[in-house]
Amino acid sequence: MRLPVAGIVALAVAFAVVVRADVPVPRFTRTEPVAGQPIVADAGDGLVWQGCVAGRTGSACSGLVSPYTWEAALDYCQDLTWAGFTDWYLPNVTELASIDDDTRVDPCADPTAFPGTPSVDLWSSTSNAGLSCAWTIDFRFGDTRCRGKTGTYFVRCVRRGP
Secondary structure (H helix, E strand, O other), X not given: OOOOHHHHHHHHHHHHHHHHHOOOOOOEEEEEEEOOEEEEEEOOOOEEEEOOOOOXXXXXXXXXXXXXXXXXXXXXXXXXXXXXXXXXXXXXXXXXXXXXXXXXXXXXXXXXXXXXXXXXXXEEXXXXXXXXXXXXXXXXXXXXXXXXXXXXXXXXXXXXXX
């Protein structure tokens, strides 16, 4: 039996809906709205991540990684224009820990969502009350550490989506 074109289109749409219903939504979606400036949307918490650590660009996140003191990291994110957005901030330790993939090491990051992530400490905005340190997450093994704020570590900014 031969279906008219409208019937074939309706059947194809119905089939696509049935097939798509069983496909899980990926947690991370990586896009590049501005050439060389990728972003990663996290369906789990609605955050949007700078697709590359500070100093790296492009779809593969190549280039030299730039270290910052804690104060400079706060300023870097606050002043950042990336992928057409200007509302970036330094993530708190809980937000940063949400992209630390404890099923991986060296680096502890999803390589599809976050390619080129170096195995280094990344700053969080969370400061340890009463101490002159702030929390970092080591993306080599996933450890959380309190580092002196004048030390230089690395940065990945975040913003609220969409």
